[in-house]
Amino acid sequence: MWVQALDIILEKMKASGFDFSQVLALSGAGQQHGSVYWKTGAGQVLTRLSPDLPLREQLQACFSISDCPVWMDSSTAAQCRQLEAAVGGARALSRLTGSRAYERFTGNQIAKIYQQNPEAYSHTERISLVSSFAASLFLGSYSPVDYSDGSGMNLLQIQDKVWSQACLGACAPRLEEKLGRPVPSCSVVGAISSYFVQRYGFPPGCKVVAFTGDNPASLAGMRLEEGDIAVSLGTSDTLFLWLQDPTPALEGHIFCNPVDPQHYMALLCFKNGSLLREKIRDESASGSWSEFSKALQSTEMGNGGNLGFYFDVMEITPEIIGRHRFSAENHEVSAFPRDVEIRAVIEGQFMAKKIHAEALGYRVMPKTKILATGGASHNRDMLQVLADVFGAPVYVIDTANSACVGSAYRAFHGLAAGTDVPFAEIVKLAPNPRLVATPTPGASQDYRSR
Secondary structure, eight states, rough: OOHHHHHHHHHHHHHHHOOOOOEEEEEEEEOOOOOEEEEEEHHHHHHHHTTSSSHHHHHHHHHHHHSOTTTTOOOHHHHHHHHHHHTSSSSHHHHHHSOOOOSHHHHHHHHHHHHHOHHHHHHHEEEEEEHHHHHHHTTSSOOOHHHHHTTTTSOOOOOTTTEOOHHHHHTTTHHHHHHOOOOOOOOEEEEHHHHHHHHHOTTTTEEEEOOOEEHHHHHHHOOOOOTTTEESSSSEEEEEESSSSSOOOSSSSSOOOSSSSSSSSEEEESSSSSHHHHHHHHHHSSTTTTHHHHHHHSOOOOOGGGEEEEEEESSSSSSEEEEEEEOTTEESOOOOOOOOOOHHHHHHHHHHHHHHHTTTOOOOOOOEEEEEESSSGGHHHHHHHHHHHHHHHHOOOTTTTTTHHHHHHHHHHHHGGTTTHHHHHHHHHOOEEEEEEOOTTHHHHHHHHH
């Protein structure tokens, strides 16, 4: 399906008159954690593609597993426990690979395939991530996995940037040779395959820069810098952090940074996001965002000491459910007045995000910017609370297709990376984010005291 999708989009571009000869470099992003299994002999087929035929016709028989496991697969709990046990527990695995064992992470998916379908595994000569699979199509040979996407496998030692022998051994035999050696995310992995030169008119010198995961590519697309944080306020809420000295924990994920090999990025996911905020709006503001905003404006910062934690569905960070309200005297109460309830849910959500970010090693710096995206980023009063809780200015940025934009930036960076040009220098002419909220004087002290 993915191969055919690439055929279709390139044919559409060709039909529209797109001038492929102008493309100097390309990169891309794939959904994280998914994996592709190349059958023995597939590498030879890749190198001998005929420009007269679509890719799908030539690659149909090249895969040992026809249905690739992707990030939505959560059937590997047994393999997760086995992996953690092999390295001394969940915390030890997190320190080593940046995350405790997660069902969707690639190492555990590979272990399940080896255990349940050993014949298919033995007939596999190469295992790609979705990102390195797509890069392989453009290269006409197997592309290496990049450090950043490779961090989402429970297999890469994020400090040393090499595969963990203990983790490889716990998952499947001969796994290192099937994965290949990982590379820095800004690496030029080769020139484009002659197939694309002859069929579409790409220039022979077009460089392929290592593809990466969708989340790392989004960090590039949002142009985060050291100390910055991106908050995506959607159905679920996601935090992207730029870190120099990470402290991996049992919650959240640490990945190698996709645009600076010396630094790291962290990812925190919260399931109770916009749907919960909308529910509180319906219950306490008559379904009106305008009334919701008035409640935030009319209540004081710190909410008079009232504090609430709202988890209508089982939360990921941490695993908890239910609504929990505490009065200024620290007694649990069953309800708040409407205005207090509205501020409590927003303050509680943002304070939790800050606490979990700090647990991973994040610290607000004088130059810190918070970049807000997603549906709730249109609510200025909500963003004011965000600025106050974190003690940093909040900006909004147009991040439609941020993973795609980030991939284009990364391709540009890959072209210049040989001269050690910082990523920030490459993207300095891109549109600047727009300032929407600055912290109220004294806000950080007010929230710290809580």
